[in-house]
Amino acid sequence: MEDLTGKKEVTTETTKCSKCGEIKSFKDFSKHKANKNNLQSWCRKCSSTGVTQYRNTEIGYLRMRYGSMRASEFRNRVHGRKNKCLLTFDEFLAAWKRHKSIYGMKSAWGPGINNLEQHLPVTMVHKVGGQGGKLKGSKQTGSNLSVDRLDPNQDYTLQNIIFIRADENDRKKHTTYSDCLIQIKLHDERFKNDSTTGRLLVDE
Numbered sequence: 001m002e003d004l005t006g007k008k009e010v011t012t013e014t015t016k017c018s019k020c021g022e023i024k025s026f027k028d029f030s031k032h033k034a035n036k037n038n039l040q041s042w043c044r045k046c047s048s049t050g051v052t053q054y055r056n057t058e059i060g061y062l063r064m065r066y067g068s069m070r071a072s073e074f075r076n077r078v079h080g081r082k083n084k085c086l087l088t089f090d091e092f093l094a095a096w097k098r099h100k101s102i103y104g105m106k107s108a109w110g111p112g113i114n115n116l117e118q119h120l121p122v123t124m125v126h127k128v129g130g131q132g133g134k135l136k137g138s139k140q141t142g143s144n145l146s147v148d149r150l151d152p153n154q155d156y157t158l159q160n161i162i163f164i165r166a167d168e169n170d171r172k173k174h175t176t177y178s179d180c181l182i183q184i185k186l187h188d189e190r191f192k193n194d195s196t197t198g199r200l201l202v203d204e
């Protein structure tokens, strides 16, 4: 909050953090209007640690993923289209539980439930500062759970979302169904032993 006089607020007032118990300067606390002193009861350090710990739990991690789905409504994406998130958090959670009942803590990417050993495991690890690319050079954990829209031109719906890994989503990105068909056709032309020419077009 800005000082109405425009001067930089210099405060020597202190209060006790209800989490770590340390007496700290007011500036070590975030604002919270509903509270006494207009401050959070936990200091910034404890709040940040608490948030990080929460985001490393399953429910906290899922809430974070859901939050970024909601946030994507305000970002421009492929073809200038904005993606709507048409799911409530409860629906999203139910979808994840259904996924887990089929795949366990594994990605949906793979040959299917009879060959689950070929599906890679998903993790839910949140690193401090690793969110939203705020830190330069910070990398998202590749194995982390990622919510993919099967059809990137459609919204986040129960029908359209699948749970895969961040590194898999990175490979797939905005690839559409028709993109895949083109890719397969081109691949077949190049790599299948062509019977009309009778020669293999690539090195073995």
Ligand SMILES: [Zn+2]
Residues within 6 Å of the ligand: 017, 018, 019, 020, 021, 022, 042, 043, 044, 045, 046, 047
């Ligand atoms: Zn504290």
